[in-house]
Amino acid sequence: MFGLESTSIKIISKGGLTGETVNQLTNELSKYTFKVMLKYQGTTTIANSSLGVMSLGVPEGAEIQLSVDGTADQLKEVVQTLIDNKFATTV
Template identity: 35%
Template sequence: MAEQTMKITAADGVHARPATALVQVAGQYEADVNLEYNGKSVNLKSIMGVMSLGIPNGAEVTFSTEGSDEAEALEAVVAKVKEENLGE
């Protein structure tokens, strides 16, 4: 299992457009990819799950991956968060 915690710095938090981008990246990997916020964990491959978290600006979130390509999946998700200017 691999994981990384990040702080969401985007003014609007994780809204529909960046959430969709994250779901698309996670979907490219076989590993289970999860997003945890405020004690709740959801599958990052599910747009409804991600949106249900209602992640605001300033939130601390943890991405975790588990599976055959977990390292690559985590690296890609973290890169997408930075590319979308969502967090650090």
Template identity: 30%
Template sequence: MIAKNYTITSEQGIHARPATVIVGALTNFKSEVKIEYKGKQANLKSIMGVMALGVPNGATITITADGEDEAQVIEKMDEVMKNEGLAQ
């Protein structure tokens, strides 16, 4: 299992469009991927789960990947967070 923290820098936080991009980027990975914010967890492969967390600007989230391709999942998340201007 690999976990990584991100601080959200997007003014709108994680709203519908970036949530869709994140979920779409992870669909082909086999690992279980979770997002955690304020003690609540959601499946990062579920748009509704991500949206339900209501992650705002300035929030610190933890993304956890567990499975055979977990390292690639975290690499992809680093790429998506940077390219979408979501986090540092």
């Protein structure tokens, strides 16, 4: 069953989600065929949009919501990608 699956993650990228980090993050997340979204302080954006992610202004150490329009397994796959690339860790 497809639906909205979400979890909290903590950003560990040095300096938060800015500049080159955002480019690397969006390149990784654009590989997915399903929608991946990030939410921080009440604002949600599509995770493969560099400008959208940059506009969130997420600092290092911040806790954000990660959502996928898909399955729990797809959410786990995205979380693992973020951990493997040292963007985030689980909360």
